[in-house]
Amino acid sequence: MMTNKELANIFKEISFFLEIEEVPFKPYAYRRAAMALEGLSESVESIYQQGGSRSIQDVPGIGKHIAQKIEEYLETGAIKYYQDLKKKHPFQIRELTAVEGLGPKMAETLYKKLNIKSLVDLEKKARQHKIADLPYFGQQTEKNILEGIAFLKKSQQRFLLAEVLPVVRLIQKQLLSLKEVKKIAIAGSIRRMKETIGDVDFLVVSENPEKTMNAFCSLFDIIKVWAKGPTKASVRLKQGFDVDLRVVPKQSYGAALQYFTGSKEHNIHLRKIAITKGYKLNEYGLFKKSKIIAGQKEKEIYQALDMFFPPPEIREDRGEIEAALRQYKKEKNGLPRLIELKDIRGDLHNHSTWNGGKNTIKEMAFEAKNIGYHYIGISDHTKFLRIENGLDEKKLSQQAKEIDKLNKEFKKSKDNFIILHGCEANILKDGSLDIKDNALKQLDYVIAGVHSQLNMDKEAMTERIIRAMKNPYVHIISHPTGRLLKQRNPYPLDIDKIIRVARETKTVLEINASPVRLDLNDINIKKAIENKVKLSINSDAHQKNQLSYIQYGVAQARRGWAGEKDIINTLSVKALLKLIKSKK
DNA sequence: GCTATGGATAGCCTAGCATCCCAATGCTA
Numbered sequence: 060m061m062t063n064k065e066l067a068n069i070f071k072e073i074s075f076f077l078e079i080e081e082v083p084f085k086p087y088a089y090r091r092a093a094m095a096l097e098g099l100s101e102s103v104e105s106i107y108q109q110g111g112s113r114s115i116q117d118v119p120g121i122g123k124h125i126a127q128k129i130e131e132y133l134e135t136g137a138i139k140y141y142q143d144l145k146k147k148h149p150f151q152i153r154e155l156t157a158v159e160g161l162g163p164k165m166a167e168t169l170y171k172k173l174n175i176k177s178l179v180d181l182e183k184k185a186r187q188h189k190i191a192d193l194p195y196f197g198q199q200t201e202k203n204i205l206e207g208i209a210f211l212k213k214s215q216q217r218f219l220l221a222e223v224l225p226v227v228r229l230i231q232k233q234l235l236s237l238k239e240v241k242k243i244a245i246a247g248s249i250r251r252m253k254e255t256i257g258d259v260d261f262l263v264v265s266e267n268p269e270k271t272m273n274a275f276c277s278l279f280d281i282i283k284v285w286a287k288g289p290t291k292a293s294v295r296l297k298q299g300f301d302v303d304l305r306v307v308p309k310q311s312y313g314a315a316l317q318y319f320t321g322s323k324e325h326n327i328h329l330r331k332i333a334i335t336k337g338y339k340l341n342e343y344g345l346f347k348k349s350k351i352i353a354g355q356k357e358k359e360i361y362q363a364l365d366m367f368f369p370p371p372e373i374r375e376d377r378g379e380i381e382a383a384l385r386q387y388k389k390e391k392n393g394l395p396r397l398i399e400l401k402d403i404r405g406d407l408h409n410h411s412t413w414n415g416g417k418n419t420i421k422e423m424a425f426e427a428k429n430i431g432y433h434y435i436g437i438s439d440h441t442k443f444l445r446i447e448n449g450l451d452e453k454k455l456s457q458q459a460k461e462i463d464k465l466n467k468e469f470k471k472s473k474d475n476f477i478i479l480h481g482c483e484a485n486i487l488k489d490g491s492l493d494i495k496d497n498a499l500k501q502l503d504y505v506i507a508g509v510h511s512q513l514n515m516d517k518e519a520m521t522e523r524i525i526r527a528m529k530n531p532y533v534h535i536i537s538h539p540t541g542r543l544l545k546q547r548n549p550y551p552l553d554i555d556k557i558i559r560v561a562r563e564t565k566t567v568l569e570i571n572a573s574p575v576r577l578d579l580n581d582i583n584i585k586k587a588i589e590n591k592v593k594l595s596i597n598s599d600a601h602q603k604n605q606l607s608y609i610q611y612g613v614a615q616a617r618r619g620w621a622g623e624k625d626i627i628n629t630l631s632v633k634a635l636l637k638l639i640k641s642k643k
Numbered sequence: 644g645c646t647a648t649g650g651a652t653a654g655c656c657t658a659g660c661a662t663c664c665c666a667a668t669g670c671t672a
């Protein structure tokens with residue numbers, strides 16, 4: 060898969076170079092090819108090995124000439140066309156254009172006039188105030204470049220959904236309290252509940268735009284106002300991310316919401332459909348010639364395009380548009396009915412004071428009961444994780460006694476609530492577990508996960524997890540790919556194979572709802588569901604207030620097209636235990 | 644350079660904002 064990424068980067072660079080040379084339409088083609096490669100679930104190398112250059116052309120967005128270039132790269136390790144372009148423009152184009160406000164043409168000018176080749180050069184020349192003196196640049200541009208570099212270095216540009224969402228909800232509340240504000244919505248990737256957020260988009264209908272803009276730009280926590288016009292303002296908060304506010308006319312509110320919710324890919328596809336039907340779609344509405352057909356409500360736009368309304372979480376152009384069209388025509392394979400937070404009846408992956416959690420089993424249970432759950436699963440780490448005070452066979456049976464006692468109290472008070480006893484066993488390097496099957500047998504269910512020795516090659520890691528799935532006492536694999544957002548990439552893993560074996564062995568895969576994990580991710584969730592693998596959304600709470608993380612897991616599940624029936628912890632206790640016991 | 648339509652050719656998503664110099668361009672979403 061590394062090759063896919065390398066090639067995607069090369070094609071992105073070619074696209075920039077061609078943009079500098081003002082070649083028409085080719086940049087678009089190369090950019091699309093790059094995107095196609097990035098979204099490909101198979102390695103282009105193995106496609107080529109199996110079917111040659113011809114089969115690479117089957118990938119949408121890749122035609123004869125780009126396929127030839129891929130072939131050249133796979134055979135020789137280089138692409139001459141790219142190298143020639145690179146010689147003509149010998150600077151780090153991707154690095155430089157990553158600076159906000161700096162595009163390919165400016166990068167070219169900076170190289171020609173000041174011999175700037177890299178981010179380091181750029182920062183140096185900007186600090187020496189060489190950039191401000193260039194024609195068409197100026198002091199403001201220089202300042203923006205320096206700030207862009209600083210931001211790039213500091214923040215890696217994206218923020219966790221869970222970092223952003225609470226702040227954004229607060230701002231929304233404040234803006235809504237202004238009496239001239241008639242409507243307000245959060246659009247963008249937040250509305251789609253993406254795991255990480257670039258920046259935040261607010262849309263507002265206001266009777267006094269100027270007043271609203273002033274109020275917005277004087278919100279607390281603002282450290283910088285980037286832009287402030289009559290319809291758009293853009294600010295940076297001290298938390299590090301940017302928030303845009305757009306004032307839109309009432310009759311365009313739905314169109315603007317649709318447009319700014321994205322994703323970009325979804326919108327491009329939608330606009331193409333509009334065109335084929337003789338319309339034009341933009342953020343002001345859906346138009347036939349100059350006559351507005353729809354715009355006030357988002358739903359009306361989809362309706363006018365003969366589509367059902369796709370939930371924001373799945374607007375990634377991964378088939379939702381086709382599904383929405385089919386549903387409108389009352390054909391099968393329409394839009395999925397997505398899982399909702401209220402469908403969740405319990406949480407199966409939680410830790411207690413027994414191994415380093417902050418709350419006792421009882422406290423965790425009462426929190427879960429207050430949320431309205433029917434059950435909570437306690438799944439503390441087993442012995443390998445010394446640092447987490449992992450439980451051995453003996454401690455597990457002591458823990459069982461405590462849980463029994465609590466359950467008796469629940470029964471006596473006629474609470475419709477039960478604590479299930481599980482554990483999170485460690486999958487050791489060879490795929491065996493760090494605790495005996497005899498101990499696992501006593502539990503209601505078993506979660507197993509990889510927590511150590513993550514630097515294995517793909518094949519070995521895949522086999523390691525497969526061996527654990529083949530253990531008849533293992534019911535759920537926790538955080539299957541091991542990624543930590545903004546900190547650690549997933550370990551190399553043949554996820555397709557994992558999914559296949561999960562189905563064969565009736566093993567459940569986890570959607571870990573912890574904001575830094577969200578593992579499985581949306582794409583893998585969709586794949587698992589398509590292969591009829593069951594999933595479990597768990598908070599992995601180490602203290603009682605973390606049970607609320609479940610909302611992020613549900614969001615990720617929705618992004619992966621999951622419905623109630625795909626998720627095991629939507630079941631009643633009875634049905635859940637029956638399903639668990641069906642694995643032999 | 645790709646895709647779709649029809650077999651060689653047409654069309655590729657769009658608008659506002661900032662910046663620079665005071666009409667045009669590049670960038671971003």
